[in-house]
Amino acid sequence: MFLTFALITLLGALSLAFQKNLVVAGLCMVLTFFGVAGLFLLLANPVAAALQVIVYSGAIVVLVLFVIMLLSAHEEEEALKAHAIQRWGSAAAALALAGGAVKVVLSSSFLRTPPSPGIPPPMDLGALGNALFKNHLAAFEIVGLLLLATMVGAVVLVKRDL
Amino acid sequence: MSNLLQGSLQGYVLVALLLFAIGFFIVLSRRSVLVQFMGVELMLNAANVALLAFARARGGDVQGTVFYLFIIAVAACEAAVGLALVVGLFRHRTTTDTDRADALKL
Numbered sequence: 001m002f003l004t005f006a007l008i009t010l011l012g013a014l015s016l017a018f019q020k021n022l023v024v025a026g027l028c029m030v031l032t033f034f035g036v037a038g039l040f041l042l043l044a045n046p047v048a049a050a051l052q053v054i055v056y057s058g059a060i061v062v063l064v065l066f067v068i069m070l071l072s073a074h075e076e077e078e079a080l081k082a083h084a085i086q087r088w089g090s091a092a093a094a095l096a097l098a099g100g101a102v103k104v105v106l107s108s109s110f111l112r113t114p115p116s117p118g119i120p121p122p123m124d125l126g127a128l129g130n131a132l133f134k135n136h137l138a139a140f141e142i143v144g145l146l147l148l149a150t151m152v153g154a155v156v157l158v159k160r161d162l
Numbered sequence: 163m164s165n166l167l168q169g170s171l172q173g174y175v176l177v178a179l180l181l182f183a184i185g186f187f188i189v190l191s192r193r194s195v196l197v198q199f200m201g202v203e204l205m206l207n208a209a210n211v212a213l214l215a216f217a218r219a220r221g222g223d224v225q226g227t228v229f230y231l232f233i234i235a236v237a238a239c240e241a242a243v244g245l246a247l248v249v250g251l252f253r254h255r256t257t258t259d260t261d262r263a264d265a266l267k268l
Contacts (some may be wrong), residue, residue: 006177013184013204022196029200032181036207039174043218048210048230055234060203060241067245068196071252076194077259090190098183102176111172120222131224131232143235150239157246159251 002042009035026065033057044122081156174215182208195248195258202244206237 012031019025030149033056040049105111132140181204188201210230217226248258255263 006173007262009177010180010184013181013188016197016200017184017188017191022194025197025200027202032204033207036181036211039177039211040214043174043214043235044222045214045227047216048214048227051231051234052210056203056207057236059238063241063245064196064200067181067248071258073196073252073258076192076197077257077262079193080259080261083261087191090187093173094183097186098180101179101183105172105176105179108172111169111175120218123222123224127224127230128241130228131228136228136232139232143232146239147235150242152180153224154242154246157243157250 002039005035005038005042007035008032009039020076022068022076023065026068029064030057030061033061044120046127047123047125136160169212171215171219175212178208178215179211181205181211191221193259193261195251198246198260199241199248203237203241206233209233 009032012028012035016028016032019028033052037049037052037053037057040046040052183210185201185204188204189198192198192201210233213228213233214230217223220226251263252258255265257263
């Protein structure tokens with residue numbers, strides 16, 4: 001199961017990287033987000049999986065697809081000039097990053113032996129709500145304020161003449 | 163190795179790092195602002211995968227999910243403002259290509 005969801009995630013991301021059509025790229029992003037939600041389910045965290053599906057594959061992807069269709073930017077525009085150095089340089093940088101990360105992870109003894117033996121219980125919403133509203137109430141309120149400020153800011157940015 | 167393929171902590175961290183690298187590649191190599199934005203979202207998701215995998219490995223800690231909740235709220239804000247900026251850019255320059263939005267370039 002882990003392998004299935006990991007492959008869905010990584011193949012979705014890779015097809016996003018090489019997709020020319022922006023709408024299809026958005027759909028590849030949905031695929032990746034669903035793969036990540038599956039990984040969260042395998043981590044015995046159904047709360048995070050549900051949030052991932054609702055917020056990422058729901059809200060954010062709909063927003064991105066709306067903007068793509070609103071701007072009718074279905075295809076990437078023609079390049080002003082070819083950036084061969086940029087393309088190969090970014091590929092080399094990403095490969096170096098990925099290779100170094102894989103090497104570090106595979107050689108780490110800390111990651112090979114997880115600190116807590118035994119299988120922890122799955123995450124439940126009650127415990128999460130208790131922790132959220134008992135210990136992090138101020139942060140919760142601040143996030144509400146941040147969402148309001150974002151809403152106002154987005155409207156101001158998009159409005160033609162205020 | 164079989165442990166890795168069946169979803170040990172190592173496997174999750176590996177997937178997270180590879181997802182981050184792919185997002186990094188997308189941001190660096192693509193020209194469209196919208197696709198670059200999608201790459202940023204992928205990198206954010208990679209961080210979430212690593213966070214929740216470590217929370218699970220440390221005994222199903224509830225703090226990890228609380229943190230994830232706040233990250234996802236800030237990500238939603240970032241998405242709204244980022245896409246508003248793209249729409250604003252399109253208003254002014256009729257393009258979503260980063261090469262053509264060079265008004266601040268010397």
